Amino acid sequence: MKRFEGRAALITGGANGIGFACARRLADEGATVVIGDIDRDAAADAASAINDLGTPSASRERVAHAVECDVTDRGSVEHAVAETVQLCESLDVLVSNVGVASTVSFADTDDAEWERQIDPTLSGSMRVIRAALPHLLDAPGGGAVVATSSVNGLIACGGVAYSAAKAGVINAMKNLAAEYGANATGAVGADSGWVRFNAVAPGTTATRVWTERGAEGERDMREFGALTAMGRAGQPDEIAAAVAFLASQDASWITGVTLPVDGGLSVGPLARIIALDGS
Ligand SMILES: NC(=O)c1ccc[n+]([C@@H]2O[C@H](COP(=O)([O-])OP(=O)(O)OC[C@H]3O[C@@H](n4cnc5c(N)ncnc54)[C@H](O)[C@@H]3O)[C@@H](O)[C@H]2O)c1
Structure with a gap:
C-alpha cells in the first residue's frame, strides 16, 4: 500500500543527505515531492535522480520537482511554497x-556566528512552517509536518548554538501540535483544518557533513557511531523511514513528539559500555 498516494510533500534542504533520502522515500510511497533547496542546481539534479528511478511498482511513476528555497529569506520561502502549490495543487506534508x-x-x-546557526536551523524552520500552514490546514485528512531536529536537541553533544536551535525546534513542534491539533471551529474529527507536528532527532548519520571533511570526518563519524548502543552511525534512509512513518496516516494519533533515530545514542551515556559488557 502506498501511504502517500495523492499527497504533495515539500522537503526543505532536500537536495542532499537526509532530505534527499526523505524525498526519495516519500516519492517511492506515492507522494509528489518538491525538493526545496538553497542550491538550485543540486535540487534539480536530485529531482531528476528521483524521476529517473522510474515506476516503483504497478502504480504511477515517481514524481519530483525542484524549487529554489533559502530558508533564511522570507521572500524565498514564500515563493517556494507558492511554487509548490502551483506545481502540485496542494501541500499536505x-x-x-x-x-x-x-x-x-x-x-x-x-x-x-550565533545567527548563522540559529537562523536557518530554528527561525528558518518556523518561516517555512508559517508559509506552508494555510495549505497544510486545507489538506484532506489533515496536514503533517516533520521537522529534522537532532540528538543535539535532546542531550549535550557539543555545539551550543546549533543544539539550542534543535531544542527549540522540538519545543516548537509541541506548541504547534497543541495549537493546530484540532479544527479551529472545534469540530473534532473534521477532515481538514488541523495539522500534526512531529520531529525526528537523528544521531550521527552518514552524509556529506561528515564525509566532506575527508579522512578526519570519516573517523569522527565512526567514533561517534561507536558510542551508540548499536555501535554504528546511521544511514539517511534510516532517518527517512522514521520521517515517512510520522508523516503518514500510520501516525494518525501522534502529534507533538520527537522520535530519536540514533541507534540508541540518547538512551544514556553508558549504552555502549553496557552493550559491550553484556551486563
Ligand atoms: N548528518 C548528521 O549526522 C545529522 C545528525 C543530526 C541531525 N542532522 C540534521 O539533519 C538535517 C540534514 O542534514 P544532512 O546531514 O542531510 O545535511 P546535508 O548537508 O547533506 O544536506 C543539507 C541540505 O540543506 C541545504 N541547505 C543548507 N542551507 C540551506 C538554506 N538556508 N535553505 C535551504 N536549504 C539549505 C543544503 O544545500 C543541502 O542540500 C539538518 O537539519 C541537520 O542538522 C544531521
Whole structure:
C-alpha cells in the first residue's frame, strides 16, 4: 500500500543527505515531492535522480520537482511554497529539514556566528512552517509536518548554538501540535483544518557533513557511531523511514513528539559500555 498516494510533500534542504533520502522515500510511497533547496542546481539534479528511478511498482511513476528555497529569506520561502502549490495543487506534508552546525567554540561565537546557526536551523524552520500552514490546514485528512531536529536537541553533544536551535525546534513542534491539533471551529474529527507536528532527532548519520571533511570526518563519524548502543552511525534512509512513518496516516494519533533515530545514542551515556559488557 502506498501511504502517500495523492499527497504533495515539500522537503526543505532536500537536495542532499537526509532530505534527499526523505524525498526519495516519500516519492517511492506515492507522494509528489518538491525538493526545496538553497542550491538550485543540486535540487534539480536530485529531482531528476528521483524521476529517473522510474515506476516503483504497478502504480504511477515517481514524481519530483525542484524549487529554489533559502530558508533564511522570507521572500524565498514564500515563493517556494507558492511554487509548490502551483506545481502540485496542494501541500499536505512538509519536511522541514535544514540545519546548520559549526565547530566554532562558544567563546568565539559572536552574534553573527550565533545567527548563522540559529537562523536557518530554528527561525528558518518556523518561516517555512508559517508559509506552508494555510495549505497544510486545507489538506484532506489533515496536514503533517516533520521537522529534522537532532540528538543535539535532546542531550549535550557539543555545539551550543546549533543544539539550542534543535531544542527549540522540538519545543516548537509541541506548541504547534497543541495549537493546530484540532479544527479551529472545534469540530473534532473534521477532515481538514488541523495539522500534526512531529520531529525526528537523528544521531550521527552518514552524509556529506561528515564525509566532506575527508579522512578526519570519516573517523569522527565512526567514533561517534561507536558510542551508540548499536555501535554504528546511521544511514539517511534510516532517518527517512522514521520521517515517512510520522508523516503518514500510520501516525494518525501522534502529534507533538520527537522520535530519536540514533541507534540508541540518547538512551544514556553508558549504552555502549553496557552493550559491550553484556551486563
Ligand atoms: N548528518 C548528521 O549526522 C545529522 C545528525 C543530526 C541531525 N542532522 C540534521 O539533519 C538535517 C540534514 O542534514 P544532512 O546531514 O542531510 O545535511 P546535508 O548537508 O547533506 O544536506 C543539507 C541540505 O540543506 C541545504 N541547505 C543548507 N542551507 C540551506 C538554506 N538556508 N535553505 C535551504 N536549504 C539549505 C543544503 O544545500 C543541502 O542540500 C539538518 O537539519 C541537520 O542538522 C544531521
